[in-house]
């Protein structure tokens with residue numbers, strides 16, 4: 069049974085409660101308190117080394133806070149198991165370009181979560197991969213090696229991988245690094261559309277101040293050390309109605325249409 073925390077009409081999707089993180093003796097996150105509410109779009113800005121990636125890696129369970137607590141959908145990270153509810157696109161430069169996987173294999177790996185990568189996939193799971201490829205309009209690239217694709221195409225592959233489980237929370241770590249300005253602008257149009265029309269909650273690290281401020285507002289709503297949080301809440305009465313949060317891949321494909 070999932071626990072759900074509420075704040076007004078919005079559930080708390082990520083709750084960060086007095087969190088510290090240190091690598092050996094270097095403290096990177098220093099007593100952070102922050103809440104991401106349902107359907108928020110959070111932009112995380114900070115100088116190099118400010119701890120942005122560290123924070124996202126803690127939220128997706130890859131690093132453990134040195135002190136303090138993180139809850140996901142109201143559940144402490146230590147007992148949280150519903151990883152399908154979260155899509156994560158790590159920093160692109162963590163990919164080895166020689167990695168010999170096809171696009172379909174990379175997208176399908178989004179299904180494994182923390183489970184055994186080598187188990188056999190069911191027909192239903194394989195069809196989810198087809199749906200995610202279709203949603204990102206990369207079905208024609210399915211059998212190509214990921215390392216042979218352009219930066220913009222790779223970005224769609226990683227987004228398809230993150231979307232394969234139809235997540236409620238999408239976490240993106242500098243998703244447009246190394247991509248030309250036009251493709252970047254199209255990418256931001258697409259995720260804005262996904263946020264507005266499919267009610268996905270977003271957390272995104274970006275160095276693109278203009279994009280962050282134009283969508284999320286001029287002022288950071290919170291600062292902690294060198295980290296700044298820019299947030300767009302969705303607080304209209306309509307947002308507070310109980311609605312079906314699931315979005316079909318067909319609908320997500322519509323978000324991709326705004327790219328063209």
Ligand SMILES: Nc1ncnc2c1ncn2[C@@H]1O[C@H](COP(=O)(O)OP(=O)(O)OP(=O)(O)O)[C@@H](O)[C@H]1O
Pocket residue numbers: 091092096114115116117118119120121122123
């Ligand atoms: N595995 C590690 N071991 C030791 N120190 C680390 C490790 N990973 C990161 N750091 C250090 O922790 C600090 C925060 O790193 P992090 O990657 O979270 O920063 P960031 O804000 O994402 O930076 P950037 O904008 O450059 O991506 C940096 O000083 C970095 O050198």
